[in-house]
Amino acid sequence: MLSRYHPVVAAESSGQLTMLLQRLSLRAGLPPSPRTQRTTIFPRLAKALTQVGLARAKSNSFTHRGELRKAKRIVVKLGSAVVTRGDECGLALGRLASVVEQVAMLQNQGREMMIVTSGAVAFGKQRLRHEILLSQSVRQALHSGQNQIKDMSVPVFEARACAAAGQSGLMALYEAMFTQYSTCTAQVLVTNLDFHDDQKRWNLNSTLQELLRMNIVPIINTNDAVVPPPEPNSDLQGVNVGKGTGGTEGQEQGREVISIKDNDSLAARLAVEMKADLLIALSDVEGLYDSPPGTDDAKLIDIFYPGDQLSITYGTKSRVGIGGMEAKVKAALWALQGGTSVVIANGTHPKVTGHVITDIVEGKKVGTFFSEVKPAGPTVEQQTEMARNSGRTLAALHPEQRGEIIRHLANLLVEKKEEILAANKMDMDIAVNAGQLSSALLNRLSLSPAKLNSLAIGLRQIALASRDSVGRVLRRTRVAHNLELEQITVPIGVLLVIFEARPDCLPQVSALAIASGNALLAKGGKEAANTNRILLELTQEALDIHWVKEAVQLVSTREEVEDLCRLDEMIDLIIPRGSSQLVKNIQSAAKGIPVLGHSEGICHVYIDSEAAIDKAIKIVRDSKCDYPAACNAMETLLVHRDILRTPLFDQIIDMLRTEQVKIHAGPRFASNLTFSPSEVKSLRTEYGDLECCIEVVDSMQEAIDHIHRYGSSHTDVIVTENEDTAERFLQQLDSACVFWNVSSRFADGYRFGLGAEVGISTARIHARGPVGLEGLLTTKWVLRGDGHTAADFSEQGTMEYLHENLPVTQPQPRQIAAQSEE
Numbered sequence: 001m002l003s004r005y006h007p008v009v010a011a012e013s014s015g016q017l018t019m020l021l022q023r024l025s026l027r028a029g030l031p032p033s034p035r036t037q038r039t040t041i042f043p044r045l046a047k048a049l050t051q052v053g054l055a056r057a058k059s060n061s062f063t064h065r066g067e068l069r070k071a072k073r074i075v076v077k078l079g080s081a082v083v084t085r086g087d088e089c090g091l092a093l094g095r096l097a098s099v100v101e102q103v104a105m106l107q108n109q110g111r112e113m114m115i116v117t118s119g120a121v122a123f124g125k126q127r128l129r130h131e132i133l134l135s136q137s138v139r140q141a142l143h144s145g146q147n148q149i150k151d152m153s154v155p156v157f158e159a160r161a162c163a164a165a166g167q168s169g170l171m172a173l174y175e176a177m178f179t180q181y182s183t184c185t186a187q188v189l190v191t192n193l194d195f196h197d198d199q200k201r202w203n204l205n206s207t208l209q210e211l212l213r214m215n216i217v218p219i220i221n222t223n224d225a226v227v228p229p230p231e232p233n234s235d236l237q238g239v240n241v242g243k244g245t246g247g248t249e250g251q252e253q254g255r256e257v258i259s260i261k262d263n264d265s266l267a268a269r270l271a272v273e274m275k276a277d278l279l280i281a282l283s284d285v286e287g288l289y290d291s292p293p294g295t296d297d298a299k300l301i302d303i304f305y306p307g308d309q310l311s312i313t314y315g316t317k318s319r320v321g322i323g324g325m326e327a328k329v330k331a332a333l334w335a336l337q338g339g340t341s342v343v344i345a346n347g348t349h350p351k352v353t354g355h356v357i358t359d360i361v362e363g364k365k366v367g368t369f370f371s372e373v374k375p376a377g378p379t380v381e382q383q384t385e386m387a388r389n390s391g392r393t394l395a396a397l398h399p400e401q402r403g404e405i406i407r408h409l410a411n412l413l414v415e416k417k418e419e420i421l422a423a424n425k426m427d428m429d430i431a432v433n434a435g436q437l438s439s440a441l442l443n444r445l446s447l448s449p450a451k452l453n454s455l456a457i458g459l460r461q462i463a464l465a466s467r468d469s470v471g472r473v474l475r476r477t478r479v480a481h482n483l484e485l486e487q488i489t490v491p492i493g494v495l496l497v498i499f500e501a502r503p504d505c506l507p508q509v510s511a512l513a514i515a516s517g518n519a520l521l522a523k524g525g526k527e528a529a530n531t532n533r534i535l536l537e538l539t540q541e542a543l544d545i546h547w548v549k550e551a552v553q554l555v556s557t558r559e560e561v562e563d564l565c566r567l568d569e570m571i572d573l574i575i576p577r578g579s580s581q582l583v584k585n586i587q588s589a590a591k592g593i594p595v596l597g598h599s600e601g602i603c604h605v606y607i608d609s610e611a612a613i614d615k616a617i618k619i620v621r622d623s624k625c626d627y628p629a630a631c632n633a634m635e636t637l638l639v640h641r642d643i644l645r646t647p648l649f650d651q652i653i654d655m656l657r658t659e660q661v662k663i664h665a666g667p668r669f670a671s672n673l674t675f676s677p678s679e680v681k682s683l684r685t686e687y688g689d690l691e692c693c694i695e696v697v698d699s700m701q702e703a704i705d706h707i708h709r710y711g712s713s714h715t716d717v718i719v720t721e722n723e724d725t726a727e728r729f730l731q732q733l734d735s736a737c738v739f740w741n742v743s744s745r746f747a748d749g750y751r752f753g754l755g756a757e758v759g760i761s762t763a764r765i766h767a768r769g770p771v772g773l774e775g776l777l778t779t780k781w782v783l784r785g786d787g788h789t790a791a792d793f794s795e796q797g798t799m800e801y802l803h804e805n806l807p808v809t810q811p812q813p814r815q816i817a818a819q820s821e822e
């Protein structure tokens with residue numbers, strides 16, 4: 001049956017194949033015998049099926065990393081630098097074990113895995129070296145005595161002999177490792193001729209198909225024991241078959257094929273032949289760089305397109321192997337042309353080796369991804385670079401110019417109100433029809449004329465404050481005569497703000513970034529895509545009045561949040577705005593970038609035994625019911641034991657029931673009731689809805705201890721008429737915001753007079769509480785001298801330190817207000 005020769009043929013029924021072969025024989029004027037079919041008809045059919053198969057495969061390459069999760073058939077190519085040790089004699093067993101574990105895991109998920117491996121030469125060299133040393137030591141021990149063993153020399157081994165000695169051991173090692181994961185393997189050795197002979201080629205294809213069908217991982221390698229010496233400079237030169245190249249003329253007439261001279265070319269050819277979805281090529285570099293790695297300004301290329309190869313400068317090849325990055329790129333482009341997606345990544349880095357393959361399959365930003373489809377817009381790396389460059393110009397503007405940009409944006413929010421609300425209605429309709437957002441998230445997604453007016457007012461406050469932000473002198477010191485030091489405020493750099501279904505966040509953080517001279521990279525939730533798009537257009541329109549349009553960028557590509565958090569060389573601060581889970585994920589992913597924010601908003605209101613009834617009811621209602629989804633909403637109500645079974649407590653319960661707040665009882669509260677509400681599962685819960693927990697405490701100090709144990713250091717409130725009790729609460733409680741007789745909802749940058757906020761921070765350094773303009777600034781030191789040197793202040797020097805504090809003059813608030821009115 002021809003079904004064993006080709007996967008396309010295998011998909012057809014035997015009856016259809018028989019009819020097809022008979023028709024081809026009759027048309028050619030040949031007898032329809034089995035011999036004729038095998039010797040004459042088969043090559044013609046193979047050629048046609050190959051062209052059809054390649055055409056089908058070519059349309060299936062993935063265009064984005066996120067699609068790699070769909071990869072079913074995967075080829076993993078292990079370069080010599082990955083498999084071998086640093087001394088090139090023996091295998092890197094630790095790396096090999098981690099690769100085997102990942103491949104076995106993917107295989108057990110139902111994927112079809114194939115490995116193209118190097119390492120036979122290195123393993124054979126180790127074995128031969130050991131045998132030679134052992135043999136020499138025995139001979140010298142017998143003839144010359146033990147004192148001569150130190151002078152033994154190891155000969156230079158011929159590579160083919162090493163491969164012959166190492167193949168069996170390498171395969172035995174793979175088999176032993178995969179056995180630990182109940183995975184079976186099979187060895188396949190190939191040469192270039194196996195791809196240029198029709199019969200051998202289809203036999204190879206049939207063998208691999210059958211192995212994959214039986215859930216066996218093929219371990220494939222070039223048969224280095226018989227191959228001719230490598231030609232590193234021509235191993236991947238395309239050969240046009242239509243010019244009479246050996247026996248391939250009847251195979252792929254006129255198509256450029258790849259010559260199998262190393263494992264890069266082998267992996268590429270094999271991936272295309274087997275119609276693999278993905279080829280992962282692991283080497284000892286992070287991926288493809290725009291210039292040789294290690295040189296100044298060399299940048300890792302995230303996505304490589306076929307037309308970009310002319311802009312690449314290649315360096316030297318790795319310490320082992322015969323390819324090099326240029327060979328890998330040529331092989332990758334050839335595979336991509338044949339319909340297989342390719343990722344080149346580092347398989348030797350100790351921090352990533354254990355999950356590099358699975359990370360690639362999960363679509364994470366690892367190595368260089370080869371894609372045929374170039375997106376219309378810039379990459380996120382390019383957006384970040386544009387934002388940084390434009391942000392530096394923004395920071396250099398006069399404060400009045402930055403304020404003018406923000407005022408213009410505030411005006412646009414009002415003038416373009418109808419367009420903004422129309423876009424927001426589209427987002428709301430999509431979200432409601434999808435039915436996947438909670439009522440709390442729908443409230444955040446929704447915009448209204450009142451919200452836009454409030455936004456505009458807040459932006460004007462920010463514009464006013466921006467006059468005294470960047471370049472403000474905080475400290476002046478006369479270090480010595482004619483040597484003066486200043487500490488001044490400067491922007492942080494590039495901010496990455498990630499927010500979910502809350503489009504009002506975009507103009508807020510944009511205004512704060514503009515006022516503080518920072519560049520902004522914003523990543524909004526897909527739920528607000530239409531609203532975010534119009535808000536970005538208005539923001540960039542305002543920026544363009546002073547030619548800094550690119551200082552604010554919106555990431556609209558399908559970048560994973562975790563991938564954005566890895567841009568530690570481009571982003572200076574991450575500010576998450578969203579659910580506690582989003583914040584936790586970002587804090588976990590951002591290893592090298594500081595994160596400003598809070599993971600939870602578990603806010604408490606404590607009703608003291610001396611609380612006033614009217615104030616208590618009013619504050620509890622507002623803290624819980626005004627906006628239950630807000631991070632500053634009350635989640636736990638603490639009540640002093642003395643007010644249980646009093647009119648105050650009864651009125652609070654009646655109010656909560658009227659507001660349809662679901663009550664959960666804390667353990668101590670539940671023990672005081674005969675019929676209690678459902679007992680709380682955890683006292684450390686952020687409900688984000690019309691729900692809250694009620695718990696009983698015996699004193700103000702016990703309330704503080706409870707908050708320290710179960711709170712999130714966000715915002716906590718005491719309601720009491722006793723000033724001493726209140727002051728002790730305010731002083732002793734360690735939260736970002738601590739209030740007395742005030743609703744927790746006042747923990748907000750707008751209500752604090754900051755104009756707006758980028759978030760509320762519960763961190764201990766830099767900024768805490770609602771973070772407005774001040775929280776987006778850092779400082780730098782400016783020293784002005786007149787030829788001073790450190791040697792001038794040594795024991796033999798002629799100068800001495802003064803360290804005198806000098807007065808700092810700042811613009812008066814009245815002057816700022818007057819300028820603003822103008």
